[in-house]
Amino acid sequence: MNLNYRSLGWRLALICVVTIVFQVAAVSQVQILGVNADLVPLVAASVGLIVGSLPGAIFGFALGMLLDFALVETVGVASLILIAIGYGAGRLRELRDPQGAIVPLLVGATATAAAQLGFWLLTFLLGQTVPLGWALVWELLGTVALNAAIAIPVYLIVRRSLLAALPEDPRRRRRRAYTTGGLSPLSKS
Amino acid sequence: MYDRTIRRRRLTLAALLAFSLLLLTVYFGESNGGALHNVQRGVFSVFAPIQEGASTVLKPARDLFGWFGDTINAKGRLSELERSNQQLRARSIAASDALRINSQLQGLLNLDNAGGLAAAKPVTARVIGQSPTVWYSTVTINQGSDSGIRTGNPVINGDGLVGQVSTVTGNAAIVTLISDGELAVPARVSAGGAEGIAQTGAGGPNDLRLKFIARRFRLDPGASVVTAGTVSTTPGLESLYPPGIPIGAVTRVVDPGTDAQKVYLRSYADLQRLEIIQVLTASINGNRR
Numbered sequence: 001m002n003l004n005y006r007s008l009g010w011r012l013a014l015i016c017v018v019t020i021v022f023q024v025a026a027v028s029q030v031q032i033l034g035v036n037a038d039l040v041p042l043v044a045a046s047v048g049l050i051v052g053s054l055p056g057a058i059f060g061f062a063l064g065m066l067l068d069f070a071l072v073e074t075v076g077v078a079s080l081i082l083i084a085i086g087y088g089a090g091r092l093r094e095l096r097d098p099q100g101a102i103v104p105l106l107v108g109a110t111a112t113a114a115a116q117l118g119f120w121l122l123t124f125l126l127g128q129t130v131p132l133g134w135a136l137v138w139e140l141l142g143t144v145a146l147n148a149a150i151a152i153p154v155y156l157i158v159r160r161s162l163l164a165a166l167p168e169d170p171r172r173r174r175r176r177a178y179t180t181g182g183l184s185p186l187s188k189s
Numbered sequence: 190m191y192d193r194t195i196r197r198r199r200l201t202l203a204a205l206l207a208f209s210l211l212l213l214t215v216y217f218g219e220s221n222g223g224a225l226h227n228v229q230r231g232v233f234s235v236f237a238p239i240q241e242g243a244s245t246v247l248k249p250a251r252d253l254f255g256w257f258g259d260t261i262n263a264k265g266r267l268s269e270l271e272r273s274n275q276q277l278r279a280r281s282i283a284a285s286d287a288l289r290i291n292s293q294l295q296g297l298l299n300l301d302n303a304g305g306l307a308a309a310k311p312v313t314a315r316v317i318g319q320s321p322t323v324w325y326s327t328v329t330i331n332q333g334s335d336s337g338i339r340t341g342n343p344v345i346n347g348d349g350l351v352g353q354v355s356t357v358t359g360n361a362a363i364v365t366l367i368s369d370g371e372l373a374v375p376a377r378v379s380a381g382g383a384e385g386i387a388q389t390g391a392g393g394p395n396d397l398r399l400k401f402i403a404r405r406f407r408l409d410p411g412a413s414v415v416t417a418g419t420v421s422t423t424p425g426l427e428s429l430y431p432p433g434i435p436i437g438a439v440t441r442v443v444d445p446g447t448d449a450q451k452v453y454l455r456s457y458a459d460l461q462r463l464e465i466i467q468v469l470t471a472s473i474n475g476n477r478r
Binding site: 020022026029031033034054057058064065068069072075079126 | 198202205210211212228232233236239250254255257261265
């Protein structure tokens with residue numbers, strides 16, 4: 001994949017800042033059924049899914065760093081988790097290249113669950129007070145459900161934002177391979 | 190080439206993770222005035238105005254989504270409150286029911302104690318049926334001959350005389366109320382001692398009258414009328430009603446001081462709302478005073 005690194009870098013930086021601002025200034029303040037959506041793991045997973053594991057991991061690191069600085073949290077916690085999410089989503093794309101329309105939803109829900117559990121675990125390991133019991137389960141399930149509901153729109157927005165910096169959209173490329181490239185690989189063999 | 194790409198990817202990933210852990214360790218280890226904390230405060234001070242501006246700009250969107258969230262929450266809260274309200278209503282109904290029954294039982298107890306009716310072997314019963322006619326002249330109770338109730342036993346509630354038992358089965362009985370024209374109760378005015386017969390007139394169940402009052406008695410509205418008990422000394426002519434059971438109050442007198450004077454009564458017992466009653470199953474001294 002020939003990436004336009006400069007354009008992609010700027011776009012990812014912009015997405016990073018906008019995500020944090022939007023999350024902190026708006027999304028975190030809207031509660032539905034006692035929980036609020038968390039754009040951060042969704043965006044990290046979407047970026048990984050679109051641009052691959054390495055950019056996904058770097059983006060996750062930057063996003064986590066900015067989040068920790070903006071919220072005056074323990075620096076490094078969010079980075080560790082979001083690196084894993086961005087890298088994991090990117091590896092999924094590189095190894096499986098799933099094309100189903102529901103993939104962003106499943107990846108988003110998994111990323112959210114991983115982020116929630118990861119934050120809980122790291123906070124616990126750092127010796128800070130963590131919630132336990134049904135409230136935690138409800139918080140986890142509610143956030144995962146809410147994030148699953150918005151995962152596809154978030155993915156589409158991120159993809160739309162990065163599209164110009166990518167060489168070709170994967171789906172368009174595949175379709176073109178069969179329609180304009182002459183014979184399909186099967187007939188060639 | 191491929192190996193180099195993999196190596197570079199792994200190296201970068203390891204570097205990012207290591208750097209994160211390093212930051213975490215440094216941040217955790219340093220004091221509030223440490224370098225990383227100062228950088229964080231600097232970033233925060235830059236970021237805060239952006240957040241504030243974004244917060245203002247995004248307020249309408251936040252309010253809109255907040256409205257959806259609030260609506261969903263409110264709907265959940267509404268159903269929760271409705272459930273709670275139903276439970277409280279049921280408890281309130283049960284409590285007021287218990288209060289009402291308690292008040293009636295207390296009235297009966299007071300009447301038994303004050304009128305010396307405890308010796309008349311009262312059997313407490315619950316009204317389980319009522320005549321569907323507008324006259325409300327009979328009620329069915331849930332005690333019968335198995336409890337010692339017999340035809341002709343007087344029936345009272347906490348306010349006074351209700352009627353008498355007219356039909357008895359093993360576990361139920363029918364009580365004819367004093368509003369029935371067939372029933373005649375020997376009665377006496379508490380103040381003055383005028384004696385007569387309390388009976389419903391032709392006007393219907395609310396037309397309770399005190400009949401056969403001698404002309405020499407002048408009755409005033411408000412005077413209490415009670416059962417007279419057995420007046421005759423002739424054996425076999427005992428009254429069915431013990432003396433002193435409240436029947437009602439005089440409401441008005443037409444043609445007072447004449448042989449044709451009509452004395453109207455208002456029953457103390459609310460005959461249309463009977464729930465708990467007592468049947469007096471034994472007579473004391475032939476119901477004499």
